[in-house]
Amino acid sequence: MIRTLGLTKRFGRITAVDAVDLDVREGDVYGFLGANGSGKTTTVRMLLGLVLATSGRMEVLGEQMPGAGRRVLPQVGALVEGPAAYPHLSGRRNLALFDAMGRGTERRTRRARVAEALERVGLDGVDDRPVHAYSLGMRQRLGLAGALLQGPRLLVLDEPTNGLDPQGIHEIRTLLLELNAAGTTVFLSSHLLAEIEQLCTRVGVLDRGRLVVQDQLSALQGLTGRVEVHTPDVARVRQLLNGVVEHADGERLLVRDADPAALNARLVGAGVRVRELVPERRRLEDVVLAATSASADRFGSDRGADGHRAHGEAEVLER
Ligand SMILES: Nc1ncnc2c1ncn2[C@@H]1O[C@H](COP(=O)(O)OP(=O)(O)OP(=O)(O)O)[C@@H](O)[C@H]1O
Known part of the structure; x- marks a missing residue:
């Protein structure tokens, strides 16, 4: 068109x-x-x-x-x-x-x-x-x-x-x-x-x-390869998934794992109470901010908690 x-x-x-x-x-x-x-x-x-x-x-x-x-x-x-x-x-x-x-x-x-x-x-x-x-x-x-x-x-x-x-x-x-x-x-x-x-x-x-x-x-909102898990059994999950829990915020954990179904089965099998489990997706905001670094503030938002660049592809396109 x-x-x-x-x-x-x-x-x-x-x-x-x-x-x-x-x-x-x-x-x-x-x-x-x-x-x-x-x-x-x-x-x-x-x-x-x-x-x-x-x-x-x-x-x-x-x-x-x-x-x-x-x-x-x-x-x-x-x-x-x-x-x-x-x-x-x-x-x-x-x-x-x-x-x-x-x-x-x-x-x-x-x-x-x-x-x-x-x-x-x-x-x-x-x-x-x-x-x-x-x-x-x-x-x-x-x-x-x-x-x-x-x-x-x-x-x-x-x-x-x-x-x-x-x-x-x-x-x-x-x-x-x-x-x-x-x-x-x-x-x-x-x-x-x-x-x-x-x-x-x-x-x-x-x-x-x-x-x-x-x-x-x-x-642009593709999968990040992480899974967001909400559970009251945070210590148990950390123990079970030693090393792949990348971030914890109260009862919300970010786990490096590309297979949510298998992760869910493993957690439930081990008696963990899973309230919510979703694959994490990139946010458009992160993609845009990574590609437009110099004008980031003009979109009126920050770069996210860890300030990381969200996505390699967007970086390639960056000047
Ligand atoms: N007629 C013009 N003469 C000189 N410079 C201009 C003219 N029109 C636009 N510009 C300049 O070109 C650039 C892009 O302007 P443009 O209005 O296309 O941006 P925009 O993304 O639509 O912005 P906004 O959201 O503020 O409308 C700006 O630097 C602006 O000052």
Whole structure:
């Protein structure tokens, strides 16, 4: 759905986007993650033909961009930072104008299209208020409604939950998952790890303009080769598994063992009361922080208890 090769954008001496190779596949909910200033918005703007690339190639829906923009963009719903609207007009009126500007949109069905888009984003009850009376969250929803008008094959959203309260974030997340289940590919940028983790199937991470990670979320959250065991019989487990208990925190132990079933059988066989036993998975946060060391603090979290680098693969990709 989106492929770029060596996509680069320079603003004078600043390289905002540096040789990025994006690979967004049909059916993905692709999370484009990066700290503030890492180049997300600039990339999104290039994909939509709003900014010209300095160098590199881009394909959207299988066609070369920006050349094929007239054919491609009507099939792409977009929400880029700070959606614009006429403040003195209602949300409904704004959407009708927006729809009228779209290519080949049928006038006869406009009213129904606008009503459906307003309903989808939960604005149908307040649609006659002028937009200047909208909260930031309502404006964001209106922008999203605009992106949905044409029933797009691909949605490109720059920080779609910006300014929304937790309830609003939950509603947008549900909406995006519904749209995706109905066949829409979603590409969204965010600086929020938790948002990406809850929503996305595939993840790309930008660090100072460079794509340092790109993989399926499930692969990034791969097994660590450790098993987390919760038990009141901590001393007994330590005695039984001499040397492979790597970490203990109260009744929670981390055991170096790649076979949870065998471990469980051994512990239970020895009379240990096992409350919970799960294979440990890498956290997206650790993968991202390992790959973006210089900007770690900008994601607003620490490196974890032992400060370790989580994953060799991410280190290879690191500059
Ligand atoms: N029009 C411009 N002129 C000069 N520099 C720019 C321009 N647009 C962006 N930049 C610079 O390019 C870099 C990347 O900016 P960009 O807005 O793409 O990042 P971002 O990841 O979207 O950040 P944010 O989350 O804060 O929106 C920044 O250093 C920014 O200052």
